[in-house]
Amino acid sequence: MGHGGGGKLGNELVEHLFLPAFRNPALENLGDAAVLDLGSGRLAMSTDSFVVQPLFFPGGSIGALAVNGTVNDLAVSGADPRFLSASFILEEGFPLAQLAAVVDAMATAAVTAGVRIVTGDTKVVERGHGDGCYINTAGVGLLRPGIQVGPDRARPGDVVLVSGTMGDHGMAIMSVREGLEFESQIRSDCAALNGMIAEVLDEAGLAIHAMRDPTRGGLASTLNEIASSSNVGVEIDEMSMPVRLEVQSACELLGLDPVYVANEGKAVFFVAPEAARRVLELLRSHPLGREAAQIGKVTAGHPRMLVARTAMGANRVIPTQIGEQLPRIC
Amino acid sequence: MKYLTEFRNGEIARSMAREIAQIATRPWKIMEVCGGQTHSIIRNGIDQMLPAGIEMIHGPGCPVCVTPLELIDKALAIAAQPGVIFCSFGDMLRVPGTDADLFQIKGAGGDVRVVYSPLDAVDLAAKNPDKQVVFFGVGFETTAPANAMSVHVAKRRNLMNFSVLVSHVLVPPAIAAIMSSPGNRVQAFLLAGHVCSVMGYWEYPPLAERFKVPLVVTGFEPLDLLDGIRRAVIQLEAGRHEVENAYERVVTFDGNSAAQKLLSEVFEVTDRAWRGIGVIPKSGWRLSEAYRSFDAEERFHITGIHTEESPLCHSGDVLRGAIKPAECPAFGKECTPRHPLGATMVSSEGACAAYYNYGRFISAEDLAGAGSALSGAANG
Numbered sequence: 001m002g003h004g005g006g007g008k009l010g011n012e013l014v015e016h017l018f019l020p021a022f023r024n025p026a027l028e029n030l031g032d033a034a035v036l037d038l039g040s041g042r043l044a045m046s047t048d049s050f051v052v053q054p055l056f057f058p059g060g061s062i063g064a065l066a067v068n069g070t071v072n073d074l075a076v077s078g079a080d081p082r083f084l085s086a087s088f089i090l091e092e093g094f095p096l097a098q099l100a101a102v103v104d105a106m107a108t109a110a111v112t113a114g115v116r117i118v119t120g121d122t123k124v125v126e127r128g129h130g131d132g133c134y135i136n137t138a139g140v141g142l143l144r145p146g147i148q149v150g151p152d153r154a155r156p157g158d159v160v161l162v163s164g165t166m167g168d169h170g171m172a173i174m175s176v177r178e179g180l181e182f183e184s185q186i187r188s189d190c191a192a193l194n195g196m197i198a199e200v201l202d203e204a205g206l207a208i209h210a211m212r213d214p215t216r217g218g219l220a221s222t223l224n225e226i227a228s229s230s231n232v233g234v235e236i237d238e239m240s241m242p243v244r245l246e247v248q249s250a251c252e253l254l255g256l257d258p259v260y261v262a263n264e265g266k267a268v269f270f271v272a273p274e275a276a277r278r279v280l281e282l283l284r285s286h287p288l289g290r291e292a293a294q295i296g297k298v299t300a301g302h303p304r305m306l307v308a309r310t311a312m313g314a315n316r317v318i319p320t321q322i323g324e325q326l327p328r329i330c
Numbered sequence: 331m332k333y334l335t336e337f338r339n340g341e342i343a344r345s346m347a348r349e350i351a352q353i354a355t356r357p358w359k360i361m362e363v364c365g366g367q368t369h370s371i372i373r374n375g376i377d378q379m380l381p382a383g384i385e386m387i388h389g390p391g392c393p394v395c396v397t398p399l400e401l402i403d404k405a406l407a408i409a410a411q412p413g414v415i416f417c418s419f420g421d422m423l424r425v426p427g428t429d430a431d432l433f434q435i436k437g438a439g440g441d442v443r444v445v446y447s448p449l450d451a452v453d454l455a456a457k458n459p460d461k462q463v464v465f466f467g468v469g470f471e472t473t474a475p476a477n478a479m480s481v482h483v484a485k486r487r488n489l490m491n492f493s494v495l496v497s498h499v500l501v502p503p504a505i506a507a508i509m510s511s512p513g514n515r516v517q518a519f520l521l522a523g524h525v526c527s528v529m530g531y532w533e534y535p536p537l538a539e540r541f542k543v544p545l546v547v548t549g550f551e552p553l554d555l556l557d558g559i560r561r562a563v564i565q566l567e568a569g570r571h572e573v574e575n576a577y578e579r580v581v582t583f584d585g586n587s588a589a590q591k592l593l594s595e596v597f598e599v600t601d602r603a604w605r606g607i608g609v610i611p612k613s614g615w616r617l618s619e620a621y622r623s624f625d626a627e628e629r630f631h632i633t634g635i636h637t638e639e640s641p642l643c644h645s646g647d648v649l650r651g652a653i654k655p656a657e658c659p660a661f662g663k664e665c666t667p668r669h670p671l672g673a674t675m676v677s678s679e680g681a682c683a684a685y686y687n688y689g690r691f692i693s694a695e696d697l698a699g700a701g702s703a704l705s706g707a708a709n710g
Contacts, residue, residue: 040685182446254446255421255678305689307689310340310373310374310375311338311339311340311343311374312338312340312343312374312375312376312377312379312552313340313343313344313375313379313551314374314375314376314379315375315689316372316373316375316689317687317688317689318690319686319687319689
């Protein structure tokens with residue numbers, strides 16, 4: 001697909017700068033976590049930095065996000081997350097009470113996710129050089145024996161499942177961001193997915209070909225990435241994508257498309273067709289997957305492209321977003 | 331929430347498309363004026379549902395797209411100044427000026443902020459008395475009342491550190507310009523529903539009469555658009571040329587009179603340059619004498635702007651409806667949303683971006699192998 005003009009901003013940085021500089025087999029997979037073979041077993045390792053503003057938002061905080069984000073990256077790689085590191089970059093003058101609240105949220109999230117924060121670091125930068133508080137977490141987990149999931153393993157015929165409604169986190173943040181405040185009941189879906197994913201893998205591990213948590217860039221970016229890595233096409237039915245009414249309304253108001261809006265407590269599964277129904281039922285029986293839905297499938301046609309069927313019965317290509325979505329004028 | 335899904339019913343849409351196919355006995359070319367309608371038509375594939383003879387021509391109603399390059403360069407120059415907080419609607423940020431865009435100005439240290447309401451910019455001015463707060467007030471009649479209100483409120487609160495860079499444009503003169511242009515192909519218009527929610531449609535009967543052209547006030551949802559198209563085709567087939575309201579749940583003949591009163595107080599009609607089209611007489615608004623001191627152009631006196639449009643870009647032809655985006659030689663090659671040459675590729679309402687983002691550059695053959703979920707499309 002020469003017309004696509006290659007990857008988009010973030011991907012280009014990875015492909016043209018980081019990958020050539022650091023190239024090695026563990027990195028090249030570009031999964032959510034690197035898989036490291038230690039001889040005695042396989043370890044997954046992942047890291048993520050958190051710079052969200054505001055630090056506290058409906059349904060979560062930077063602290064909860066920092067734990068759950070890394071836990072989820074490990075979990076969708078097929079690993080059981082175990083240990084996390086936590087590094088803080090604090091702006092001079094950041095109120096101690098706020099830091100305590102952030103740390104408290106991290107501790108609670110770690111307990112809920114069943115991981116331990118075992119090492120950390122703190123740096124303070126001059127006032128004006130940071131946005132209050134940045135957090136980096138890294139995590140390791142043990143890969144389940146026999147599980148082979150990866151963004152390059154989706155194959156034609158696979159069924160695409162999502163574990164719940166799309167766009168909750170992004171719109172929750174948007175609703176409290178300076179300059180865009182609007183009244184809403186939208187809460188972030190920020191949650192640790194390792195428990196739900198473990199149940200799926202226990203039950204149907206070999207049928208799961210790829211998993212991802214559709215965070216920044218939303219479902220569209222995740223599906224495009226997997227389509228690209230696996231060299232397959234992905235088709236989704238727009239009508240079957242679960243979206244909360246209030247999220248849809250807020251998106252309409254701002255001229256945004258929920259397919260591009262971030263999630264922090266949802267997973268996408270590429271599942272062998274014969275297991276799809278069982279996995280869907282399993283997801284729906286879990287508290288975090290009650291609104292799980294089958295949204296599409298993998299095709300051999302239009303490789304590396306995501307195509308949606310609209311309510312009108314027409315098709316539209318959903319490309320990877322360039323940078324952030326911007327609210328429209330009218 | 332009402333009105334979110336009622337007007338997106340695929341089954342009703344298909345039956346309306348069939349009705350249009352039955353009514354139409356020959357080809358007709360209909361222009362939707364508003365970029366929001368273009369976006370909706372392409373996103374939902376309305377054009378694919380229409381009978382082959384009914385061609386939708388995409389109009390110039392994308393405010394970001396028609397804002398002149400010179401004004402964007404002025405915005406960039408103002409935003410780059412120290413002590414300025416430059417506020418804009420989001421989709422203005424990526425519009426390329428001659429050398430940069432607002433994102434790059436922001437990256438280089440300029441204080442550029444996205445606001446959703448111009449009144450938020452007024453609040454910023456109140457909170458930052460030591461800064462100059464400038465709002466980039468672009469748009470058609472739809473965004474004008476809020477922009478007018480911001481200036482009105484700033485004056486009442488005596489916030490002399492607030493100003494607006496105004497580039498307001500008006501729909502009726504644009505329709506007159508399109509109908510008068512040599513080689514015009516447009517035979518009917520879908521009027522922009524949200525513009526009419528503010529202005530009503532009392533301005534339009536003289537236009538319908540003068541150019542013998544049907545004008546149908548139309549909304550933005552799939553069923554709204556199909557109803558507008560249906561009514562336009564019925565008029566064309568009957569040889570009528572009337573102003574008709576297909577968006578009655580929102581639009582009245584008189585419009586919002588409180589908003590119109592404010593607009594006539596804050597703004598006055600002026601000649602305005604449209605990017606890609608040129609100067610259209612009496613086609614815009616500028617701040618009236620009483621509010622002139624809030625005009626950012628007067629306050630900042632930016633001079634020495636030298637603008638240069640890309641020689642490869644045919645966005646003017648696209649905005650006039652002379653060519654479809656994919657007919658531009660640069661489309662999808664030199665010009666993509668990542669590296670836009672013209673504004674129609676930047677704004678999500680721009681016709682080029684709509685075509686690109688929804689894959690209208692992909693040939694039917696490329697999509698043909700797509701499998702069962704894709705059959706049933708492109709059946710016009």
